Amino acid sequence: MAGYLSETDFVMVEEGFSTRDLLEELTLGASQATTDKVAAFFLADLGAVVRKHFYFLKCLPRVRPFYAVKCNSSPGVLKVLAELGLGFSCANKAEMELVQHIGVPTSKIIYANPCKQIAQIKYAAKHGVQLLSFDNEMELAKVVKSHPSAKMVLCIATDDSHSLSHLSFKFGASLKSCRHLLENAKRNHMEVVGVSFHIGSGCPDPQAYAQSIADARLVFEMGAELGHRMHILDLGGGFPGVEGAKVRFEEIASVINSALDLYFPEGCGIDILAKLGRYYVTSAFTLAVSIIAKKEVLLDQPGREEETGSAPKTIVYHLGEGVYGIFNSVLFDNTCPTPVLPKKPSPEQPLYSSSLWGPVVDGCDCVAEGLWLPSLHVGDWLVFENMGAYTVGMGSLLGGTQTCRITYAMSRVAWEALRGQLLPAEQDEDTEGMCKPLSCGWEITDTLCMGPVFTPASIM
Ligand code: PLP
Numbered sequence: 001m002a003g004y005l006s007e008t009d010f011v012m013v014e015e016g017f018s019t020r021d022l023l024e025e026l027t028l029g030a031s032q033a034t035t036d037k038v039a040a041f042f043l044a045d046l047g048a049v050v051r052k053h054f055y056f057l058k059c060l061p062r063v064r065p066f067y068a069v070k071c072n073s074s075p076g077v078l079k080v081l082a083e084l085g086l087g088f089s090c091a092n093k094a095e096m097e098l099v100q101h102i103g104v105p106t107s108k109i110i111y112a113n114p115c116k117q118i119a120q121i122k123y124a125a126k127h128g129v130q131l132l133s134f135d136n137e138m139e140l141a142k143v144v145k146s147h148p149s150a151k152m153v154l155c156i157a158t159d160d161s162h163s164l165s166h167l168s169f170k171f172g173a174s175l176k177s178c179r180h181l182l183e184n185a186k187r188n189h190m191e192v193v194g195v196s197f198h199i200g201s202g203c204p205d206p207q208a209y210a211q212s213i214a215d216a217r218l219v220f221e222m223g224a225e226l227g228h229r230m231h232i233l234d235l236g237g238g239f240p241g242v243e244g245a246k247v248r249f250e251e252i253a254s255v256i257n258s259a260l261d262l263y264f265p266e267g268c269g270i271d272i273l274a275k276l277g278r279y280y281v282t283s284a285f286t287l288a289v290s291i292i293a294k295k296e297v298l299l300d301q302p303g304r305e306e307e308t309g310s311a312p313k314t315i316v317y318h319l320g321e322g323v324y325g326i327f328n329s330v331l332f333d334n335t336c337p338t339p340v341l342p343k344k345p346s347p348e349q350p351l352y353s354s355s356l357w358g359p360v361v362d363g364c365d366c367v368a369e370g371l372w373l374p375s376l377h378v379g380d381w382l383v384f385e386n387m388g389a390y391t392v393g394m395g396s397l398l399g400g401t402q403t404c405r406i407t408y409a410m411s412r413v414a415w416e417a418l419r420g421q422l423l424p425a426e427q428d429e430d431t432e433g434m435c436k437p438l439s440c441g442w443e444i445t446d447t448l449c450m451g452p453v454f455t456p457a458s459i460m
Helices: 019-032 046-059 075-083 093-101 118-127 137-146 175-187 207-225 249-263 278-284 304-308 412-420 431-438
Strands: 011-013 040-045 063-068 087-090 109-111 131-134 151-155 191-196 232-234 271-276 285-298 313-319 352-357 366-373 381-384 405-411
Touching: 011 019, 011 412, 019 040, 019 285, 019 381, 019 405, 040 046, 046 063, 046 075, 046 249, 046 278, 046 405, 046 412, 063 075, 075 087, 075 093, 075 278, 075 405, 087 093, 093 109, 093 118, 109 118, 118 137, 131 137, 137 175, 151 175, 175 191, 175 207, 191 207, 207 232, 207 249, 271 278, 278 285, 405 412
Parallel strands: 011 405, 040 405, 063 087, 063 271, 087 109, 109 131, 131 151, 151 191, 191 232, 232 271, 313 352
Antiparallel strands: 040 285, 285 313, 285 381, 352 366
């Protein structure tokens, strides 16, 4: 163990106990607290992060993972990933400081933002962060002046037209401009040591990775012609963080492995990296949010009252977090967060058309609509799974909690696996089987039986 993470950093989940039990305890404790009431908190299963890491190494054995700090910079995540030996991809000075603060050496940090503030380039120079990315001449000129000994990674544009989030307009040099940039670097005595790309998040076509790897090969050839000794290929992020994603991680890994064999075969001397964010943390974080207000709205549907014997209504629940904070993926990624209910409703319990709203007084702060839920009360908790990516630190500035408490947990099996940096031997063959004992024993959730048009809620 390198000593980044210790047993005091998390709750050890012993055999026979699960994170579900822990969550129940936490929600009960939060409900009973007379002071310091919280409207939302996270439970983070660090064992899930450990498990993801081992699976990554198994599926992409030639790729060295770095972690994109912007995705979730909470201390437990950074520490467990540092303990697993990952490097860190930072977008700014604050992220570099965070990672340095937990003791990560600067040799493991990439300053991977192609457009940087001069003061922050100087910070990197002063603290010995050597690997910096760029995608244009101006940026190169800034680095030449403020960090002349930096080693540059040329960030190339990708075809991210089908991805959920597009970055290639903002970041990435076109293939056409690469020769010119490499010449410019040579003239200015800047070493270009590698090529990076990021296909964007939620890319539905794994071939985008193969195309970008092929493009990177061309840039490596241009660089070699111009006398750059390039030895780093950075595949960026965009790997899915949840099971059931449109494109499975295994599919992407298979496309990448074939493309690497073709364009960067084993023994070619190129260090292959990826900068993953959501892959590592999405499924590890569960969010509990309490209902802070409730309103019944009668629906104006002529004739329905006679049919059913009661006036049709919908229930509007207000939560302490909304789309301007933790649920920002509703705005940016078109997600539909679906709550898990702490108790399974009995078959006789009526379900009502329901919607969930954030704390901001505007009509856009809608977390979810079209749910069928039993009648819930102010103070009840709703639980949302897969909440680890781009959520922490995003607590609503507009009326929300700003920072949300995080309780870290890990099963003893995962802790032992982390300490030994290997999987328990009997689980090594079966990756699916491997996943369960390492995590804290979430059970598969049942799903409420819903009408055909509405999004179901699940049961814890
Ligand atoms: N690399 C770069 C350059 C990024 O901009 C991002 C996120 O925007 C990532 C990696 C991480 O992406 P993801 O969380 O989809 O893995």
